[in-house]
Amino acid sequence: xxxxxxxxxxxxxxxxxxxxxxxxxxxxxxxxxxxxxxxxxxxxxxxxxxxxxxxxxxxxxxxxxxxxxxxxxxxxxxxxxxxxxxxxxxxxxxxxxxxxxxxxxxxxxxxxxx
Amino acid sequence: xxxxxxxxxxxxxxxxxxxxxxxxxxxxxxxxxxxxxxxxxxxxxxxxxxxxxxxxxxxxxxxxxxxxxxxxxxxxxxxxxxxxxxxxxxxxxxxxxxxxxxxxxxxxxxxxx
Numbered sequence: 194x195x196x197x198x199x200x201x202x203x204x205x206x207x208x209x210x211x212x213x214x215x216x217x218x219x220x221x222x223x224x225x226x227x228x229x230x231x232x233x234x235x236x237x238x239x240x241x242x243x244x245x246x247x248x249x250x251x252x253x254x255x256x257x258x259x260x261x262x263x264x265x266x267x268x269x270x271x272x273x274x275x276x277x278x279x280x281x282x283x284x285x286x287x288x289x290x291x292x293x294x295x296x297x298x299x300x301x302x303x304x305x306x307x
Numbered sequence: 308x309x310x311x312x313x314x315x316x317x318x319x320x321x322x323x324x325x326x327x328x329x330x331x332x333x334x335x336x337x338x339x340x341x342x343x344x345x346x347x348x349x350x351x352x353x354x355x356x357x358x359x360x361x362x363x364x365x366x367x368x369x370x371x372x373x374x375x376x377x378x379x380x381x382x383x384x385x386x387x388x389x390x391x392x393x394x395x396x397x398x399x400x401x402x403x404x405x406x407x408x409x410x411x412x413x414x415x416x417x418x419x420x
Contacts, residue, residue, distance in 0.1 A: 236398060237350070237400075237409075238411070239410070242408045283349075283350060285350075293357065295340075297349055297351075297352075299348075
């Protein structure tokens with residue numbers, strides 16, 4: 194079965210620090226990759242997605258992620274975090290172009306200190 | 308921007324009772340999903356629905372669960388006889404085509420007492 198792992202359970206940063214959240218998946222074939230964010234008390238919102246093409250994808254709010262196929266990774270980055278980025282971040286993988294199931298990682302809680 | 312809407316936002320029920328969680332997916336979307344998130348834990352896939360039938364389901368989605376799209380707009384999740392461990396946030400999601408992301412609703416918090 195496919196699995197998605199996220200390296201950090203809880204990350205604490207000060208404002209303006211750089212962010213990198215790790216995501217690895219276990220499936221070797223074609224994958225679609227996503228990062229979702231869940232602000233406190235809210236639903237999951239799409240940050241960015243990768244289907245094909247340029248492995249460096251840019252999303253909303255200054256986030257970007259890089260797909261490295263050889264490492265089965267899709268790490269999320271932001272050069273300078275803000276207090277408002279405090280949230281839970283979930284990596285998700287959909288296997289194959291016609292697969293239906295989106296498998297989510299366990300999430301990484303990001304706390305940004307003002 | 309169109310949204311996935313879910314009702315109610317919070318449902319409290321007694322163990323053994325039936326509950327129906329309701330969702331209105333985005334109108335031109337074709338694939339519909341239910342996920343759940345037990346407090347502090349990961350987002351777990353329950354079921355996907357396409358072309359008026361279940362296309363995939365997880366081992367969590369046992370005989371006590373069912374889904375329906377009764378009228379072309381609503382998408383419901385029924386839990387027949389709730390258990391304490393069913394307490395969770397239930398998220399409905401939908402998407403358009405096979406290469407598209409999920410759009411989530413705000414969720415229904417189910418509390419089973």
